[in-house]
Amino acid sequence: MSGIEPQAKDLLEEYLYSGHGACPGCAMPIVLRTIFHALGEKTIAAITAGCFGTISGTYPASPIRIPAYNTPFPSAGAAASGIRAALDVKGDRETTVIAVAGDGGTFDIGIQAISAAAERNDDYIFICYDNEAYMNTGIQRSSATPWGAWTTTTPPSDLKAQPKKDIVRILAAHRVPYVATASIAYVDDFVRKIRKARETRGFKFIYTLSPCPVGWRFPSEITIRLARLAVQTRVFPLYEVEDGERYTLSVEPEGIPVSEYLKPQGRFNFLREGDMERIQENVDREWERLVRRF
Amino acid sequence: MKKLLTGNSAISLGVMLCRAEVISAYPITPQTTIVEEISEIVADGRLKARFIRVESEHSALACVAAASAAGARAFTATSSHGLAYMHEMLHWTSGTRLPVVMVNANRAMGSPWNIWCDHSDSLSQRDTGWIQLYCQSAQEAIDTVIQSFKIAEEVLLPVMVLEDGFFLSHTSEVVDVPEQNMVDSFLPPFRPRFKLSPEEPHTFNIMADPSMFIHFKHDAQQAMNQAKKVIARVDREFKARFGRGYGYTGNVRMSDADVVLLTLGTAASTALEVVDAYRKRGKKVGLCRLRMFRPFPSEEIGRLLGKAKKVAVLDRDNSLGAGGIVAQELKAALYGTVKKPRIFEFIGGLGGRDITPRDIGEIFNYTMSHSGPDGAPVWMGVKK
Numbered sequence: 001m002s003g004i005e006p007q008a009k010d011l012l013e014e015y016l017y018s019g020h021g022a023c024p025g026c027a028m029p030i031v032l033r034t035i036f037h038a039l040g041e042k043t044i045a046a047i048t049a050g051c052f053g054t055i056s057g058t059y060p061a062s063p064i065r066i067p068a069y070n071t072p073f074p075s076a077g078a079a080a081s082g083i084r085a086a087l088d089v090k091g092d093r094e095t096t097v098i099a100v101a102g103d104g105g106t107f108d109i110g111i112q113a114i115s116a117a118a119e120r121n122d123d124y125i126f127i128c129y130d131n132e133a134y135m136n137t138g139i140q141r142s143s144a145t146p147w148g149a150w151t152t153t154t155p156p157s158d159l160k161a162q163p164k165k166d167i168v169r170i171l172a173a174h175r176v177p178y179v180a181t182a183s184i185a186y187v188d189d190f191v192r193k194i195r196k197a198r199e200t201r202g203f204k205f206i207y208t209l210s211p212c213p214v215g216w217r218f219p220s221e222i223t224i225r226l227a228r229l230a231v232q233t234r235v236f237p238l239y240e241v242e243d244g245e246r247y248t249l250s251v252e253p254e255g256i257p258v259s260e261y262l263k264p265q266g267r268f269n270f271l272r273e274g275d276m277e278r279i280q281e282n283v284d285r286e287w288e289r290l291v292r293r294f
Numbered sequence: 295m296k297k298l299l300t301g302n303s304a305i306s307l308g309v310m311l312c313r314a315e316v317i318s319a320y321p322i323t324p325q326t327t328i329v330e331e332i333s334e335i336v337a338d339g340r341l342k343a344r345f346i347r348v349e350s351e352h353s354a355l356a357c358v359a360a361a362s363a364a365g366a367r368a369f370t371a372t373s374s375h376g377l378a379y380m381h382e383m384l385h386w387t388s389g390t391r392l393p394v395v396m397v398n399a400n401r402a403m404g405s406p407w408n409i410w411c412d413h414s415d416s417l418s419q420r421d422t423g424w425i426q427l428y429c430q431s432a433q434e435a436i437d438t439v440i441q442s443f444k445i446a447e448e449v450l451l452p453v454m455v456l457e458d459g460f461f462l463s464h465t466s467e468v469v470d471v472p473e474q475n476m477v478d479s480f481l482p483p484f485r486p487r488f489k490l491s492p493e494e495p496h497t498f499n500i501m502a503d504p505s506m507f508i509h510f511k512h513d514a515q516q517a518m519n520q521a522k523k524v525i526a527r528v529d530r531e532f533k534a535r536f537g538r539g540y541g542y543t544g545n546v547r548m549s550d551a552d553v554v555l556l557t558l559g560t561a562a563s564t565a566l567e568v569v570d571a572y573r574k575r576g577k578k579v580g581l582c583r584l585r586m587f588r589p590f591p592s593e594e595i596g597r598l599l600g601k602a603k604k605v606a607v608l609d610r611d612n613s614l615g616a617g618g619i620v621a622q623e624l625k626a627a628l629y630g631t632v633k634k635p636r637i638f639e640f641i642g643g644l645g646g647r648d649i650t651p652r653d654i655g656e657i658f659n660y661t662m663s664h665s666g667p668d669g670a671p672v673w674m675g676v677k678k
Contacts, residue, residue: 041492041495042492043492044364044490044491044492046360054501056497056500056501057497057500057501058500058501058502058503059500059501059502059503059506060506062496062497062500064495064497065495066492066495067490067491067492067494067495067496067497067498068490068495068496068497068498069360069363069364069490069497069498069499070497070498070499070500071356071359071360071386071499072356072382072383072386074352074353074356075352075353075356075383077353078318078348078352078353078354078356078357078360079356079357079359079360080360081318081346081348081357081360082316082318082346082356082357082358082359082360082361082362082364082368083360083361083363083364083490085316085318085344085346085357085361085366086315086316086344086360086361086362086364086365086366086368086490087364088344089315089316089342089343089344089366090315090365090366095492112349112350112353113348113349113350113352113353113356115349116348116349116350116353120346120347122346
């Protein structure tokens with residue numbers, strides 16, 4: 001597959017201008033720039049409510065150079081299908097359609113439309129930037145919030161008591177042609193996966209962790225470092241799943257202690273004695289389960 | 295060509311003749327046979343379109359709205375709870391100024407469950423920014439679908455075509471199906487000024503702050519004002535080519551009527567028989583069938599009904615705590631007029647209850663024998 005491996009010139013064209021409304025240190029604009037660099041101008045995006053929807057401009061100014069369509073919160077999965085259908089019926093097979101949503105628009109309110117589009121194997125790329133809570137409305141718990149995390153709806157006396165939903169396995173269980181996790185700390189890998197998704201017909205799901213300085217309570221200059229630590233601690237392994245079956249590890253994680261990743265984040269300040277060990281055990285167990293699939 | 299068709303079949307053929315490009319819908323009684331028939335029409339190649347079998351009505355409208363934004367002529371159909379489930383998307387579609395056409399087979403809203411006709415589903419969506427056209431026959435349904443794409447694409451507002459569930463959706467009648475070349479010359483391809491295109495990138499539906507938001511809403515109101523004229527003009531053009539026109543209202547024996555019955559949909563067909571019978575007995579009764587509910591034809595209906603002494607409004611719906619919705623709208627329209635008829639309000643036909651000639655007769659008799667309304671609407675066929 002030609003044109004998949006990223007080149008330096010890919011990063012010259014800018015499709016997300018300054019003037020967007022993201023918070024300092026937000027990972028999501030980096031996610032967007034990476035996606036747009038990888039895909040180029042022949043791209044149409046469906047955007048849903050959430051942080052991306054909010055930063056995508058205030059009339060009449062837009063920071064996005066590709067055509068984009070905001071749609072209500074539950075409907076990114078359906079709107080992208082509609083755009084793809086319109087292009088298909090007009091004979092445009094060249095333009096790539098993407099849907100971009102946060103964890104709310106993917107794991108929770110959006111999952112019905114996404115599951116349906118995946119089951120139909122509609123030909124577009126669904127990209128989830130997971131900042132692990134409803135950050136746009138002010139850090140409320142989502143089903144992507146990790147166990148033991150503080151949010152404004154899981155206060156210190158009642159921290160998130162459930163592990164996060166395994167969205168990758170849910171999408172892979174639809175047996176779609178391509179599912180991959182990606183990280184802004186591994187841009188080459190990210191670009192390669194987006195391009196592989198573009199070259200693959202059918203439904204593609206790209207899942208990326210989007211560290212949020214405001215919601216996770218960390219200094220805004222360590223966003224990329226945290227993204228890298230998430231991979232290296234095996235909290236967020238980088239891998240691909242093809243046709244729901246063929247698992248491939250993209251980056252061998254060092255397996256450094258999970259506390260290295262959690263300690264810089266104020267949202268984990270309320271863990272009780274033994275909780276850190278419990279989280280480490282959970283990460284180890286999930287990793288063992290994953291490794292068996294490669 | 296003349297064919298024996300149900301309302302739903304006539305609508306499906308209308309969508310085919312309009313060369314809709316993206317269709318998405320979710321089955322719900324009594325709309326379901328539209329979904330089935332269009333999927334066959336697309337599958338056997340009579341229509342070059344994409345038919346997307348979504349998992350819900352919310353997704354159906356989200357899907358066709360986005361397809362419309364990408365430049366495709368788009369259609370969906372639903373009913374009752376499906377329409378209610380679309381509520382958020384109804385606002386969104388008109389707000390984005392997308393010329394989607396939708397058919398809603400009118401059906402009661404639960405609870406309790408009920409699959410039969412009344413107008414509470416679409417009338418309770420009256421504030422969502424859609425044009426609403428209520429049909430009386432399968433012929434009018436196919437013709438209105440064809441007119442609706444032309445109206446929607448000119449004013450950039452979505453159109454909801456309403457047909458009474460079962461009474462119209464599932465009842466067969468002889469329909470004159472227009473020829474494809476005639477429809478093609480009446481309805482040119484959809485060529486929007488703005489669409490999702492890499493050649494000319496735009497961001498649709500970004501934030502409009504308090505200084506701008508009201509301008510979007512005012513522009514939409516201007517478009518709805520324009521729609522009123524466009525609906526009349528398109529109807530005239532349609533009549534010139536196809537020989538059939540419908541107007542904002544269907545009027546029968548109105549010019550000298552002392553008592554006029556105002557209603558929507560198929561009940562007007564029953565009422566027509568009763569009006570004729572009463573006229574034979576020398577009673578000066580008339581019938582006004584409201585076809586265009588949004589935009590509401592306030593001036594025209596004021597002029598029309600201002601000549602009558604009394605107007606009986608038969609609402610196939612009820613707004614708890616306020617009364618029949620059509621009656622409310624009529625009273626608001628007549629408020630500023632000089633000649634005001636007395637308004638008698640009737641609630642009937644809810645959840646598919648038949649509106650019989652006897653019911654219509656009772657409505658006329660009540661209205662003729664009372665000097666004024668008692669205050670509260672009369673509920674037809676309910677034990678006191």
